[in-house]
Amino acid sequence: MSTTDRPAPLRILIGCDTFLPDVNGAARFAERLAAGLVRRGEEVHVVAPAVKYNRGGSFVETIEGERMVVHRWASWRWYPHDWLRFVLPWRARSHARKLLDRLHPDVIHIQSHIIVGRALAKEGAKRGIRIVATNHVMPENVLDFTLLPERAKKLLVRWGWRDADRVLQRAAEVTTPTRRAADFLERNTHRRGVLPVSCGLRASDYTADLTPRRENKLVFVGRVTLEKEIDVILRAIPRVDPALNVSFTIVGDGDQRKQLEKLAADLGIRDRVHFTGRVSDAELRASLTEASIFVIASIAELQSIATMEAMASGLPIIAADAMALPHLVHEGENGHLFQPGYDRELAERIEGVLRLSPEEYQAMQRASLEAVKVHDIDRTLDTFEALYRGETPAS
Template structure:
């Protein structure tokens, strides 16, 4: 932990609890971890209705966090996303900054809330740290516009992101690959890779082969996650393996995936659990044989780290940041994105591995996730907040 007095930190989040996604989960863990270390943490985020709630305390990850919930409307093409009107972002930023008077602002997105906070904080001389969790596929999957319009909007959005990041003391993103992506996309340099981090003590690794072959996926059921690729790969597996597939999470693609499950004749082998509690999630991780993720838009993938902390081998798409976590032949395998046969072959390798080889992959996952401990993440952000040298 860095030295010095406790700080008053304002986190600007375009997505936060009760939303369930990687960016929201990271912000929750960051807020709770900072409170646990003695800092005063305020979070500004969309409300679940179009009204402004007075500042109030919410218990986040077991810690009291001061919340500022802003009036928000539902983004209809998406199953849960809510946002504040962009032209109101600076107005709300002024009000929250007047009320909180923070030492530092840390935005989790440059889209709406983060954009407004950065501009007003910059004018007032309040340092801003900006973290990017955004990829094009995450946004464009939920528009209803023609592709040429999407391309124009995307270019304008990244131009605006560049202006926002230029006002920040530091820009961070979860991995080196994600930092490279951002630096190429908006011609920025010096992006700092900082893992989202997890508390490994929250997970229960069970070393040893399983009685049943269970594949697991956890996450939002959206197009870029490509859960359909996993479903199709299961049809290519040897029936003698008696494989089942557990899917935890909700999203706009759930009905389509359920229909595909019926079409593929997998109804008795696939279970859609929907949104689950933390306890249910830990149980799913602990009993699974392998974690499968076909996503092509992961800037880090907290769920993959959770699977690794649960001692699961991982079979993941060789795309964006997944190779940062999945080391081919060590804690699992990488497959060519979208290649059903390649995925089926890599799943078969894990599910038919000899006990000693399976346990070797399990222990490699545990070793690989150790560097993503949440305390390393908190140390690094504290140093950025204080403008101190970063830890190793």
């Protein structure tokens, strides 16, 4: 659409329970969405938890190279988790009332139904403001951060989905990153017509190296937490033919790092496993470019931006056959799937890719580069701008 054909700018309020400096898929999506909308001339405001204890306020922040107003609400750290912060619910409602009465947004786009999104949805609905909701949250994953017994967790999962349903019913449109995630949401709530909209990325931000590899490097990017099942990858490495001399780089940090470091030592592979901790975007992209295979064993991905980043870096993907990952991995074309938790099968898949001829390996790389094109961020932005205006998105 040309600049002269574009409608008048919208005032968009994006509500997030997790945002920069947090490192996770929901936060990354919100950052890219907000920055992309600013580049298109929209007026974007973001609501997110304060970074430091009880230090709220409205700040002009630079997100993905774009300046926007971020309204930071006073928050408290959930110490069993490595980064999770939360706003007190009763204070969130008060903050939402004051902000909406002052800002008068055209649309509210909530990124979860937990606290910030819930408050904005409730107060926005009272004022007749159009609400769009994107679900990045499964109650099952949230409860991994608690210390509750399993029986209590199961009861709370059922309650969590009913609670999500009550918030999401206020939205004119509900989206999730993939069709499988949309189906999952519809099975667990009364929401129907959930739209799959990719989180998107700009593939040109990543560099693919299509030359033959001199070393066999596996890489994983993401939070080092339970649902990522990184231990499955570690257990697979000793099963791979030692002659292939496989190493493994884990890009990211989280509450499971110490346990995984101990597991690597117990398996006798500590010298072949590198934990980077948190890194810059440039370092992350370099780790992907120089790797041989991206491996992800997670069983709870609603899309996996990290996997798309690996595809944009021209990597073959080996992923657990769970949740949304099969949407990204085309079996035998740009990688392989394995049964979740089966480290022996994962090891076989790793060996299979590393034993490909240079021509076969490069064909798999090119397949990843081709497959990621449908996740271009501009398609995502087009879709959400249409939803904000109450229009039907282009197919």
